[in-house]
Amino acid sequence: NAGVMQNPRHLVRRRGQEARLRCSPMKGHSHVYWYRQLPEEGLKFMVYLQKENIIDESGMPKERFSAEFPKEGPSILRIQQVVRGDSAAYFCASSPMEVGLSYNSPLHFGNGTRLTVT
Amino acid sequence: RKEVEQDPGPFNVPEGATVAFNCTYSNSASQSFFWYRQDCRKEPKLLMSVYSSGNEDGRFTAQLNRASQYISLLIRDSKLSDSATYLCVVNILTGGGNKLTFGTGTQLKVEL
Numbered sequence: 720n721a722g723v724m725q726n727p728r729h730l731v732r733r734r735g736q737e738a739r740l741r742c743s744p745m746k747g748h749s750h751v752y753w754y755r756q757l758p759e760e761g762l763k764f765m766v767y768l769q770k771e772n773i774i775d776e777s778g779m780p781k782e783r784f785s786a787e788f789p790k791e792g793p794s795i796l797r798i799q800q801v802v803r804g805d806s807a808a809y810f811c812a813s814s815p816m817e818v819g820l821s822y823n824s825p826l827h828f829g830n831g832t833r834l835t836v837t
Numbered sequence: 838r839k840e841v842e843q844d845p846g847p848f849n850v851p852e853g854a855t856v857a858f859n860c861t862y863s864n865s866a867s868q869s870f871f872w873y874r875q876d877c878r879k880e881p882k883l884l885m886s887v888y889s890s891g892n893e894d895g896r897f898t899a900q901l902n903r904a905s906q907y908i909s910l911l912i913r914d915s916k917l918s919d920s921a922t923y924l925c926v927v928n929i930l931t932g933g934g935n936k937l938t939f940g941t942g943t944q945l946k947v948e949l
Contacts, residue, residue, distance in 0.1 A: 761941035
């Protein structure tokens with residue numbers, strides 16, 4: 720029973736390039752959440768998606784960032800024209816239902832993608 | 838006021854000690870609460886959910902005080918392997934639905 724799978728584990732991009740981060744949720748999970756963790760800081764919510772729908776993107780920067788969760792395939796977090804400030808660990812998490820509805824709906828995290836912008 | 842606040846620590850304790858962490862939250866409508874553990878540069882892992890009546894899992898005890906809007910985590914008989922950052926997590930209801938909001942974490946170092 721595979722957990723949440725993220726790839727790549729490490730991604731190095733030069734300023735101005737595009738970064739694509741992929742996340743396959745746990746089997747049976749249709750709710751996907753992306754979080755960002757800057758060095759020495761806590762996890763910050765970015766976006767919540769269900770299959771083919773963005774439910775809440777209130778934590779996403781307005782420009783250069785986008786996310787999708789297509790009917791088939793993994794969820795993708797895309798960062799265009801990366802800048803040094805985008806360097807962070809990006810974690811994807813999944814859940815079988817909307818989180819917070821009960822104590823039985825925690826998040827299960829992937830091992831993250833560490834993005835370094837040079 | 839932050840949505841979820843924790844003392845960042847670090848808490849340096851000897852092996853075998855009992856240590857307690859507190860966390861306060863601002864949204865009185867929050868319904869579910871968790872403690873996660875994060876080891877250096879790794880993903881957060883669920884330690885335990887926090888039930889209204891409090892709950893225990895081995896050496897770990899979690900308590901919820903809704904009136905004062907805080908939750909706590911007690912670790913008894915600390916082990917070296919307990920060294921990690923402990924994250925308090927609370928659901929926040931927004932216009933887009935529920936989302937789990939993480940505190941910045943409390944760092945624990947258990948020493949010989």
